[in-house]
Amino acid sequence: MKRINSVAVSHEEATRQKAIIKRLKHRLEEKQLTYYITTFGCQMNAHDSEMIKGILEDIGYREASQELEADFVIYNTCAVRENAEQRVYGRIGHLKSIKRKKPDMMIALCGCMMQQPTVIQELKKKHKHIDLVFGTHNLYKLAELLETRLDSGSTVYDIWEAHKEIVEDLPSIRKHKFKASVNIMYGCNNFCTYCIVPYVRGRERSRHPEDILKEVRDLVVDGVVEIVLLGQNVNSYGTGLDMPMTFAELIQEVEKIDGLRRIRFMTPHPKDLSDDLIEVMADSQKICHHVHLPIQSGSSRLLKAMNRHYTKESYLDLVKRIKARIPEVAITTDIIIGFPTETEADNDDTIDVIHQVEYNTAYTFIYSKRTGTPAANMEDQVPEAIVKERFNKILEAMDIVSLKNSEKHVGNTYELLVEEVNHKKADWVSGRLKDNHLVHIQGDESLIGTFVNVKITGSKTYYLVGEII
CATH class of the missing domain: 3.30.750.210 (Transcription Regulator spoIIAA)
Structure with missing residues (x-):
């Protein structure tokens, strides 16, 4: 019974939002408005941005090629690292002067950063040119919030502390x-x-x-x-x-x-x-056959302090079990350098794991103190200069094992899904193997979205070169 009610609520809310989208489409259709969205952070945020695009385009907005040309600018924010937040503050500060020249420009902020009370206080105090602010739990209400802003003429803040329902079947681009x-x-x-x-x-x-x-x-x-x-x-x-x-x-x-x-x-x-x-x-x-398996640190002591619920030994045992059943598996990871109390020995443990696992790639991050997390109050924060030294050692170790993994592919034939025109060579395209390796081949945009068999002819640290056979 609970399941039926949940679906009914979800369907009812989706129907209500679609009605608002329809009203806004009729209201704004003669204005030929444009939007520009910038996404910070993870794949979850990128997926959320697809829904934002879908809702806006159903209303009648069309995507602008440049931010400053857009009638509606949206920042889908990330709160995982401090530098991402500072980039957002810098950009909305820049938009303040732009909006003086374009008073009808709408500016919206959403995503993880908006779920922090300190951020909301900062925005209300220093950034009153913002039009819409909403968080991670009510993304589907974008059309309703936009309508409220147009009707009221005032900034709309709609931040929920918790998720209330999962609303299905809304547009997405x-x-x-x-x-x-x-x-x-x-x-x-x-x-x-x-x-x-x-x-x-x-x-x-x-x-x-x-x-x-x-x-x-x-x-x-x-x-x-x-x-x-x-x-x-x-x-x-x-x-x-x-x-x-x-x-x-x-x-x-x-x-x-x-x-x-x-x-x-x-x-x-x-x-x-x-x-x-x-x-x-x-x-x-x-x-x-690709598993992204975040290690964060190779030190069992630090893993306990991070509340990760595994040890270096149990992690390596898991990798061993995966490789025993899937010998050709590619394993990628996340690594944090400079977590509070980290020592040189802890960093060496991480380097040891890198060499034992032989990761294909690693997303390496310098520890970023996040207010509200237990680690932010820990003593013995690691000095920046030491963190940078350790960070470079991690990168050096990763370069060695990544190149080794790439070289194993040379001479072999694989199925490649072509994804895009190469960013550096217009007559080349790029795609991914099943193990997530990036491959560049000669070809044109007609290949995008197709599967081709390729022979790997060359290897670099983080990509492969191939030819269609």
């Missing part, structure tokens, strides 16, 4: 015709001591499997051949469902969908990546 991301859950319950995500994204909430599967089927009908299943911790999928289902079980159902060629997922947590999931991956013809 994908970056690529042939691949798409699908949220399977929202929020996080892990409370790593350095991370603000549980505070700004809320607690874990799983989408119902039938809604996920319907979305994937609809995307495949629309031409999508590769799906990325998204969650802060996909291993926790099933939280809150009336009928229990694990992530391994969900991904098996996704695999059954005809026409879907590739399945990826982001991000599993090492503490609870199950043997069942490893077996499903090993037996699958569609799940890409």
